[in-house]
Amino acid sequence: MNITFLGHATLLIKTKKATLLIDPFISGNELAKDKVAMADLRPDYIFITHAHQDHVLDVETIAKQSNATIVSNFEIATHYENKGFKVHPMNHGGRWNFNFGSLKYVNAIHTSSFADGSYGGQPGGFVLSADNKHIYIAGDTALHMDMQLIPLTYTLDLAILPIGDNFTMGIDDAIIASDFVRCDAILGYHYDTFGYIKIDHKEAKEKFLEADKKLHLLEIGKSIVL
Numbered sequence: 001m002n003i004t005f006l007g008h009a010t011l012l013i014k015t016k017k018a019t020l021l022i023d024p025f026i027s028g029n030e031l032a033k034d035k036v037a038m039a040d041l042r043p044d045y046i047f048i049t050h051a052h053q054d055h056v057l058d059v060e061t062i063a064k065q066s067n068a069t070i071v072s073n074f075e076i077a078t079h080y081e082n083k084g085f086k087v088h089p090m091n092h093g094g095r096w097n098f099n100f101g102s103l104k105y106v107n108a109i110h111t112s113s114f115a116d117g118s119y120g121g122q123p124g125g126f127v128l129s130a131d132n133k134h135i136y137i138a139g140d141t142a143l144h145m146d147m148q149l150i151p152l153t154y155t156l157d158l159a160i161l162p163i164g165d166n167f168t169m170g171i172d173d174a175i176i177a178s179d180f181v182r183c184d185a186i187l188g189y190h191y192d193t194f195g196y197i198k199i200d201h202k203e204a205k206e207k208f209l210e211a212d213k214k215l216h217l218l219e220i221g222k223s224i225v226l
C-alpha cells in the first residue's frame with residue numbers, strides 16, 4: 001500500500017486493486033495547489049470523513065473526471081447521490097467489503113456541516129484494511145475514548161492523526177490517541193494549512209520520539225509505503 005500526502009487532510013492511497021482518494025482539498029489549499037496535478041487524479045473511490053469545505057472542496061471535480069464512487073456517511077453520500085454521483089453510504093460502526101479490502105466508518109468528535117450550512121451527518125474516520133495492512137484515518141477529531149475500541153478488532157500498521165490543534169487534536173492528545181489505538185507509527189495531517197493550525201515540526205517529532213513513537217510528516221507529494 002502506497003500512501004501519498006497531498007496536503008492538509010488529503011491522501012492518495014494506492015492498493016493493489018484500487019486507488020483511493022481521501023478528503024480532497026487541493027484547489028483551495030495554497031500549499032498544495034501548485035504541487036498536485038489535480039486534473040491527473042483518477043481514483044476509483046473517494047472517501048469523505050465529514051462535510052467541511054477543507055475536506056470536500058474538490059470532490060465533485062475529481063469524481064466527475066474519474067467516475068469514482070464516493071464513500072461517506074449516509075447524509076454526505078445522499079447529498080452527492082442527489083447530484084448524480086455514484087456513492088456508497090455508510091454509518092458509524094459499519095464495515096463493508098470492497099474490491100480493495102474492507103472499510104469501517106468509525107467515530108470522531110467534531111462537526112460536519114457543508115459550506116452552505118446544510119447538514120452533513122455526523123463526522124467520522126475510517127479503518128482501511130487492504131493488502132494485509134490496517135490503517136486508521138482519524139479524520140478531524142478530538143481525542144476520544146472510543147479510539148480504544150479500534151485495537152479490539154484491528155492491529156494497526158499506521159495511524160493517520162490530525163495534529164494541528166485548534167480544530168482537532170493537537171500533538172499531546174495525538175500521542176495519547178496513538179496509545180488508545182495501540183499504534184506507534186503515526187502519519188500526522190491537518191496542520192500548517194491555515195494560521196490556526198501551524199505547528200513546529202521539530203517539536204512535534206521530538207515529543208513523539210520521547211513517547212517512543214515515530215511521527216511521519218510528509219512533504220506534499222511524498223509517500224509512505226506499507
Ligand code: NI
Pocket residue numbers: 050052110111140167
Ligand atoms: Ni472539519
Ligand code: MN
Pocket residue numbers: 009052054055140167190
Ligand atoms: Mn478540517
